[in-house]
Amino acid sequence: MSAPKKVVLAYSGGLDTSIILKWLQTEYGCEVVTFTADLGQGEELDPARKKAELMGIKPENIYIEDVREEFVRDFVFPMFRANALYEGLYLLGTSIARPLISKRLVEIAAETGADAVAHGATGKGNDQVRFELAAYALNPDIKVIAPWREWDLSSRTKLLAFAEQNQIPIAKDKRGDAPFSVDANLLHTSSEGKVLEDPAEAAPDYVYQRTVSPEDAPNTPEFLEVSFEKGDAVAINGEAMSPATILTKLNEYGGKHGIGRLDFVENRFVGMKSRGIYETPGGTVLLEAHRGIEQITLDSGAGHLKDSLMPRYAELIYNGFWFSPEREMLQAAIDKSQEHVTGTVRLKLYKGAATTVGRWSDHSLYSEAHVTFEDDAGAYDQKDAAGFIQLNALRLKLLAARNRRLKG
Incomplete structure (x- = not known):
């Protein structure tokens, strides 16, 4: 060069x-x-x-x-529409x-x-x-x-x-x-190296910067509501906010309650394993809220397909392929799935955990008439389930008959 x-x-x-x-x-x-x-x-x-x-x-x-x-609007939010987690745990901060x-x-x-x-x-x-x-x-x-x-x-x-x-x-x-190295942005902090290099040793308390210890978090739960439009958070407790403001506010909530700590040994793209301590308080709350609103607004077929695509999508981001055609193709599919992911989720924050306790939406697919244990007024004929089961059992019956015949 x-x-x-x-x-x-x-x-x-x-x-x-x-x-x-x-x-x-x-x-x-x-x-x-x-x-x-x-x-x-x-x-x-x-x-x-x-x-x-x-x-x-x-x-x-x-x-x-x-x-x-720009960071939250054009990078973090599109990633969170996918519920992206690298190796099932890391929020890719x-x-x-x-x-x-x-x-x-x-x-x-x-x-x-x-x-x-x-x-x-x-x-x-x-x-x-x-x-x-x-x-x-x-x-x-x-x-x-x-x-x-x-x-x-x-x-x-x-x-x-x-x-x-x-x-x-x-x-x-x-x-x-230095006892360890730190990378930080609005989504997370990442600490690696030195005192953290032995994965058998617990991380010292001083490594954590954005979250209190769950044991020291408030003894009283706190509740908040996060509202979504087409898969992106737009308001907290009914107050409309910009993307970065929302993530900043969720960081405050999450950090106060000891939410979002991760001690993780990951597989780096270059081939080695690395131990890191991650804090993603607002992101952890946001992921739980997004999952909560998808539960009532996302069709099962679309949701299950989206979940199957997520590991590949997360791996592309982790490995540095954000601007690749395959990431953009997956993003288009993910964004299509979010057209009706609009509504509000109520969360309980307590001692290191963010838990969905309520969700509602004008776009909801949830039908109380169909799932009630009371009289459903004809919304669902339980007799229909018999034929459904028989059709799905047909290939299993044929396999079982074949195997029994061969053993005999």
Whole structure:
């Protein structure tokens, strides 16, 4: 790959990406544009601007953008229409943020005339795959620089030495090994590494940042109502809110009640197993609510097919194929299923659990007349079930007769 002339860097303002910024300048002698996304990670982003300026980045080449609404509206909500869970448990909080970051990297590259983008993902993880597959899907000619796969700064000691040599500010707590690494956005926090690397050892309490321990959660249940239109949450307790505001509010509810903790050993796309601690308080509440409204509005055939598609859909997101045609095909089917997923769910939040306790909708398929144990006034003729059973039993009878004949 020829040396890039201008690079758009996914820049957090932290030590690693600051080292990458300087390394790009010294290794390639190129101009650097920084992009910092406010995904709801809960950190002040202005220091990222100041640090970029301190390292010689022109003000016009510093992009700091609040993308929370786009993140929830165009990425999180479509994923939640599918009830997506990777390996049955993980709500894909890190995975779903990467395509949005890559999308903006590629767009900013086009706006600024940059010929490359760069990220700070290591060569052992999934994020390098997610960033780069998304970038190539959006611009097949873009160059992608992954410093962790190129440089010789292979240890924390070497990184700190490089930082000191180049006058890169180092926070005092970075001079020792961090106990674990954290990725955060509006959907979740993810903690990995160091004290969490032994899957036999329980995670220390200080790892959890967004949720109280379920044991310490309120002793009184709290109830709330979430309203949906076509599969997307639109209101809490009757108050209409924007997508990001809804997720923020659900995070508050879920965190208060210790909801959404996950200690998980997953299979990374690159081949290894990894142990992570995830907190997805609002997402866990949202998933329960969405499942609750689907119970009365989604036809059984459509619902069962959708559930069968979900593992493949979740795997595509986890592996970095958000912008692939197969994900878009599955999304079209999922979105079709959500046309009547409209109504309200009442939830009980208590000691780490979100439980559906009521649901209602003008689009409901639930017929009390058909399921009642009282007089159904002719809505359902129970005698019809006999023929239904006989027809479904026919092949089983033929199999049993054949097997009995062969044994005899």
